[in-house]
Amino acid sequence: MKKNSHPDLETLMFLIAKLPGLGPKSARRIALYLLKNRDNIMNPLSGALDKVYQNVARCNICGNFKTNKIECNCSNKNNYEQICVVENVADMWALEGTNVYSGQYHILGGTLSAINGINPEDLLIGSLVSRIKANSVKEVILATSATIEGQTTAHYIKDSIKNLNVKVTKLAHGLPVGGEIEYLDDGTLFSAFKYRSSLNSD
Amino acid sequence: MKKNSHPDLETLMFLIAKLPGLGPKSARRIALYLLKNRDNIMNPLSGALDKVYQNVARCNICGNFKTNKIECNCSNKNNYEQICVVENVADMWALEGTNVYSGQYHILGGTLSAINGINPEDLLIGSLVSRIKANSVKEVILATSATIEGQTTAHYIKDSIKNLNVKVTKLAHGLPVGGEIEYLDDGTLFSAFKYRSSLNSD
Structure with a gap:
């Protein structure tokens, strides 16, 4: 001192x-x-x-922050057609900022990671399954990061809910808006090429 | 929100x-x-x-932080030969880090500044005079910044205590250690030249 x-x-x-x-x-x-x-x-x-x-x-059901001892918004039965699954609260806020989606969110609290010892039971995957079962969910949007851990987590979740008769989507991979081809990494270019869309259908 | x-x-x-x-x-x-x-x-x-x-x-006498309702270290009568006057607490901590000085400090709480409306009575100058008078202070070290405001403040203090029979010193101006001449400003070079020291006396 x-x-x-x-x-x-x-x-x-x-x-x-x-x-x-x-x-x-x-x-x-x-x-x-x-x-x-x-x-x-x-x-x-x-x-x-x-x-x-x-x-x-933290709400034990959806993973978002809630007022202690008061029911979380996620127990409100309206607006339950879609659930968007994200890794953390900052990701949810980033998506909210785009105004592209206004439905329910489900915050996992991280990604699966063998190295860091994070297993499925450490993330809110069980409660996601319960939420899908308990509500009339039509689509689960997997909005995890485009990292290996993010994609592994998305894959694991897809597997866990494959029998639930619900549409599962994931975010598109490709060129970031404003991205110059010359400076993009191989993985992004590969995805952009592979998932190219037809202009004829416009 | x-x-x-x-x-x-x-x-x-x-x-x-x-x-x-x-x-x-x-x-x-x-x-x-x-x-x-x-x-x-x-x-x-x-x-x-x-x-x-x-x-x-904040202590009303020396300007340092002290425990509420407990007397500040500055009322300790020992070690009162020198008082080092600085602008703020961060400056005191910076000087302390050099271990070059271990005496009393006096924290003004800023510098005189006509533009920002900071007058002598807004700084702890009156209490500095009282401290010098009340203790056997031999030297007042004016360690204000090398800015116009810092130097104006130092000049004002020097003027306020000129009749107190106490030695007044200020920090040396010149090349910063590690400074390359090519990249130094004119003011610093002028000071370094003007206050050059003789190598013969070593």
Whole structure:
């Protein structure tokens, strides 16, 4: 600890420095900023953290965040024709930003990964099966990442629900919008070529 | 607000995004990280913020942070031969890191600035004069930045204490260690030339 510092301040900086994307220098800058803005930022932030800690919990059914002890939106029986399966909350928010889909989401909480020891029972796959069975779901959209883990997870889910008489789709693979062919990787080009669409049908 | 989000979580992200160096995307990343690490980061961070808010205050005499309602280190009568005057706490910590000085510090809380309306009475200059008078201070080291505001402030302080029979020094100006002459600005080169030191005296 620095000689001319305060132990509580040191603890605060130590904790801030643990947050993703931050280090000791930005933690120090943030801590001093907080001390300068005691009443309009530091106090509300402490309250907000406390509130989220007390109130926000993960729903055991759909994986989204919900208010503790209150039923999650996913138990609302309307709008259950489609379920879009994503890896995490950030992915859901990214999809929401496109406004292309407004139905139910199902947040797995990660991907299958033998290396990191993440098995099917660590993800919300069982509850996905239950949700499909319990509701009149017509389509399951597998919106996992185009990584090996993402695709393995999608494949596993497809396998788990193959007997449920539900349409299963996955996101299209191909050129990203704005992508220049010269700079794309082989895998993307291969997919774009393989899944090319006919212009005659337009 | 996003449809599939939680109001408390939105508030938390809004507040995190206000911190220096962070924006909405990093705030989202940090909030999700906090939710993943509820008990080992989120809860302690909330507690640390609260503790700092309750306990840490600025000393009206030396300007450093001190524990609320407890006397600051600066009222300790030992080690009062030198006072090093800095603009802010970060500057003090930077100087401490060099281990070149271990005496008393005096934190002004900024620099004089006509444009930003910061006048002498907004800085802890009066209490610096009192500290010099009340203790057997032999040297006042003006360690303000080499900016116009920093140097104006140093000049003002020098003027305020000129009758106190105390040695006043300021940090040396010149080449930064590791600085290549070719890339240095005119002001630095001018200072380095003007304050050149004799090698004969070594």
